[in-house]
Amino acid sequence: MVFAAVFAGSELFSHFTGRVAFFGGFPFTRFRLECQLQAYALTIGLYVSAISFIVLAVFAWQLLHLxxxxxxxxxxxxxxxxAxxxxxxxxxLGALTMLPGIYLVADRTDAPGVMAMGLIFYAxxxxxxxxxxxxxxxxxxxxxxKHVSNDSE
Structure with a gap:
């Protein structure tokens, strides 16, 4: 989540107008609607991935406890x-939701490796x-x- 806050406040997003607006506590610049939608998709994807990762860590801890x-x-x-x-x-699903925002970053910075990293994260x-x-x-x-072998004994 720290990455999302640093990323959104970076030069890439403030390059378009130089102004940063806050929608729901997350900074976005005021630029074309399609870019804002991709930025929202990136944000939602980050939150979904983070929450799912926390749930995954809890279940993995329970498995280790067993x-x-x-x-x-x-x-x-x-x-x-x-689980x-x-x-x-x-x-x-979070990574899939982030792909339009990652594409925006890859397109604006002319760095195709960024898109490859997003696809690798998904894969x-x-x-x-x-x-x-x-x-x-x-x-x-x-x-x-095990249940069948225990019943037969």
Whole structure:
């Protein structure tokens, strides 16, 4: 979030008119409406990604707590993998929402690497989502196998 405040107050956004207006506590310059919409999309994407990341950190902490208690192969672990997967999806949606604003920055500064970094950020969380989906299915199978083997004994 500090990055968003520093980024919005940077030379890029104040270049257009030199004036900074505050809408909802976040600084934007007064320039064309389409640029403002992209700046809003960037802001919303940052907030969605940050909130989803905090939720992801809480669920990961709960998963580590279950591991330390040696309760790894339980239904609660599978539920945590589902929650981790959906938290990654939330970060993905935030990154997808930020892409128009990142495109604005890449276009105005003539730096195509900025757009590539935004796409890489999206791709990393896409990979993490697929990874957690695979882990969820594997863990559900392992829990079911453990449950069946415990019943047969």
């Amino acid at each position: 591991i330390s208690q040696q309760l790894v192969f339980t239904a609660k672990t599978v539920q945590l993998f589902v 981790l997967k959906w938290s990654c999806v939330g970060i993905q 990393v969380w896409l990979f993490m989502t697929v990874f957690f989906a695979i882990l969820q299915r594997l863990w559900a199978t392992a829990v079911a196998f």
